[in-house]
Amino acid sequence: MLFCVIILDSKVEYLFSMTYIEDLESIGRKANPYFCLMGIDPVTYGDGRAELTMEVRPDMLNGVGWMQGGVYVSLIDEAMALAMMTALGEGEGIATVSETTQFIKGVREGRINARAHVVRAGRKIIFAEGFAFADGKEDEVLARTTASFSRITPK
Numbered sequence: 001m002l003f004c005v006i007i008l009d010s011k012v013e014y015l016f017s018m019t020y021i022e023d024l025e026s027i028g029r030k031a032n033p034y035f036c037l038m039g040i041d042p043v044t045y046g047d048g049r050a051e052l053t054m055e056v057r058p059d060m061l062n063g064v065g066w067m068q069g070g071v072y073v074s075l076i077d078e079a080m081a082l083a084m085m086t087a088l089g090e091g092e093g094i095a096t097v098s099e100t101t102q103f104i105k106g107v108r109e110g111r112i113n114a115r116a117h118v119v120r121a122g123r124k125i126i127f128a129e130g131f132a133f134a135d136g137k138e139d140e141v142l143a144r145t146t147a148s149f150s151r152i153t154p155k
Helices: 020-031 033-038 069-085
Strands: 001-010 010-019 042-045 049-055 095-101 113-121 125-134 140-152
Touching: 001 049, 020 033, 020 042, 020 049, 020 069, 020 125, 033 069, 033 113, 069 095, 069 140, 113 140
Parallel strands: none
Antiparallel strands: 001 010, 042 049, 049 113, 095 140, 113 125, 125 140
């Protein structure tokens, strides 16, 4: 069960729902407080795949004017997590075990996307990979991430 806090018109509302995916379909980015903070929107998700998008903002840039590397990592990580959530059984969850990112090209502005997919889903460990690219430029990879996640099953 997902527990979210959403602030609407300075009023706090608590949402309880059956699944994260159902919440995402119902209320979009509001299903994930981090999506709201970062301005992330889901593009597509299902069958162990996901794509997210966000606008690069001035407050995401480092001291020399490039988007800070952790923003790439978090966007790709969220895409991998969403891809995995579409492939899990009822009541299952995930926890990151290990994650590695290669930074290939920087950006200073514009919209970036992250696309991810499940590579292998074992009984205990799920492997995923994802990459970030400038919107409309899928052939120009900005960053690539591979990760392993522990599958958390209900007892």
